[in-house]
Amino acid sequence: MNFKAYDILSSLVPGFLILLAGLNVFEIDFDKDLLVAYTTVAFPLGYVMNSLSSWLEDFYFWTWGGRPSSKMLEAGSSGVWKVKFYNSAKVRQALIDASGNSQATNDELFQYACRYATGEKDSKVEDLSASYVFARSLLTAVVIGMPVLLVQNYEDWRYWIVLIPTLFVLWLRCKQRAYFYVRQVLNNFLKIRQL
Numbered sequence: 001m002n003f004k005a006y007d008i009l010s011s012l013v014p015g016f017l018i019l020l021a022g023l024n025v026f027e028i029d030f031d032k033d034l035l036v037a038y039t040t041v042a043f044p045l046g047y048v049m050n051s052l053s054s055w056l057e058d059f060y061f062w063t064w065g066g067r068p069s070s071k072m073l074e075a076g077s078s079g080v081w082k083v084k085f086y087n088s089a090k091v092r093q094a095l096i097d098a099s100g101n102s103q104a105t106n107d108e109l110f111q112y113a114c115r116y117a118t119g120e121k122d123s124k125v126e127d128l129s130a131s132y133v134f135a136r137s138l139l140t141a142v143v144i145g146m147p148v149l150l151v152q153n154y155e156d157w158r159y160w161i162v163l164i165p166t167l168f169v170l171w172l173r174c175k176q177r178a179y180f181y182v183r184q185v186l187n188n189f190l191k192i193r194q195l
Contacts, residue, residue, distance in 0.1 A: 006130045012039065013134075015046025021145035043095055046141075050133070053140035054096035058135065060174065069110035069176040072186060083179035091186045094193055110185070117188035125188060128181040135174040143168050 019042045023030055030038075061067045071077055072085050073092045079085040095109040096102055104112070117125045146163045153159045 006134065007186070008119060010130070010137055011043050011046030011132045014045065014137045015042030017138070017141040018042075018049060018145055021149055025148055046137070049141050049192035050137050052062050052144070053133070053136040056092070056140055056143070057136065060139070060171075063171070063180075064175045067107065068175070068182045069163075069185075070106035072179065072182045073106040073109060079173065079183065080179050083183060085179075085183045085186065087186070087190065091190055094190065098193065110182070112190040113185050116192050117185040123184075123188055125184050126182070128129045128177070128184050132174070132181045135177040139167075139170045139174045142170050156164040 016038070019038060020030070048142065072079060073088055073095075075089055075092070076127075077085070077088045091113070092109065095112055096104060099109065099112045101108070115122065142163070146167055149159055149162060
C-alpha cells in the first residue's frame, strides 16, 4: 500500500480541526506533549470526515445549484467564477458520438469522459480529484465543527467573525475545485479524441 502526502494530510487536517473543536467544547487545554496521541486520534477523525463529506456531496451539489459535471455539460454553460469552460456544446456532442447513446444524461456522459481521462499518463486529473476531495473534507469539518463552536461561544463575536467567512470561503473553494476537476476531465477527453 502506497501512502501519498495527500492521503495523510486529507485525514490529518480535517481530523485535527474536529479534534481542536472537541477540545474547545469540553474545555480541555491543548497539551503539546500529547501531540502524538492527538495525531493518533485526529487521523481516524479525519477519515470519518472524508466519509461524511462523500455522503454530503449531494447536499453540496444542491447548494451549488447542481452537479458540476452536469452544469459544465449544459448548453451555454461557461463554468463558474475563476473556472471557465467554453467547449460545453462541443464536448457534449463528442461524448454522445463516442458513447453511441443520444439519450445519455450529462452524468452518464461525464462518467464516460472519466474513463478516458483517468487512464491518461501525466494527467492532472488525479491531482485535481484529490484536491477536490480534500477541499470537500475541510468544508465538512467546518460544517460540523462550526455549529458546535458557535453554540458554545454564541456571545463571543470573534467566533462569528472568523467562522462565517471561513465557511463561505471553504464552500466557494470546494465548488471551484469541483469545477477545476470536471474541466480537466472534459479537456482531457477532447485532447484524447483530438477535437
